[in-house]
């Protein structure tokens with residue numbers, strides 16, 4: 208039989224992110240190690256926006272670092288976009304990290320570079336088939352900073368710095384954007400920058416978003432909330448009723 212066109216998927220796509228019994232502990236100077244992420248199993252559908260909530264110290268940042276392969280789990284498996292992330296090393300690990308975007312809690316902008324150069328920084332070692340500066344400008348415009356491309360981070364507000372960090376995280380067209388809650392005195396209006404962008408991210412880029420946040424208002428604007436306590440998943444909430452999140 209001759210096939211004239213590729214088969215059209217009719218069922219729900221594979222989850223973009225799957226965690227199976229993931230565990231991470233940190234050694235303490237004395238006594239038993241601290242279990243920061245404890246037996247977490249979870250799947251997240253492609254294109255969804257997921258809020259990761261829980262009290263301070265509940266393991267939100269550690270879980271994001273594990274998914275982003277910034278830290279290595281002690282046990283369990285993590286798969287992202289069909290790739291087994293746990294156990295990656297060397298070139299494969301570097302290649303994986305380039306496929307995802309990470310917005311750090313403290314943004315980690317380079318203080319001597321302009322906003323534009325900060326956004327381009329992840330691409331500097333690589334040859335690209337597009338104009339890096341043009342793409343960086345486009346992203347800065349998308350986050351509302353078209354007129355601040357030449358500014359140094361020190362001349363930007365906390366919210367504007369977060370927007371630069373978001374633009375930088377998007378420069379590699381990631382399938383997955385991981386964002387840690389901003390610390391300190393970002394007002395809630397600034398804190399929603401990523402949530403404001405999420406519809407255009409999903410619609411234009413298909414990006415899946417996982418964001419740690421303290422803010423119930425921000426969590427409510429995501430598709431789902433995943434709640435952590437003492438490193439364990441305690442509850443899942445779905446505001447839109449879509450399937451795709453499993454607790455195990």
Ligand SMILES: Nc1ncnc2c1ncn2[C@@H]1O[C@H](COP(=O)(O)OP(=O)(O)O)[C@@H](O)[C@H]1O
Nearest residue numbers: 233241243261262263264265266267268269270
């Ligand atoms: N590098 C580390 N070394 C030792 N303990 C850590 C480290 N990172 C996180 N922890 C501990 O792991 C637990 C979870 O931390 P974290 O993931 O930062 O929580 P959250 O982001 O929810 O505030 C906390 O008890 C924290 O002190």
Ligand SMILES: [Mg+2]
Nearest residue numbers: 267268269387
């Ligand atoms: Mg944290």
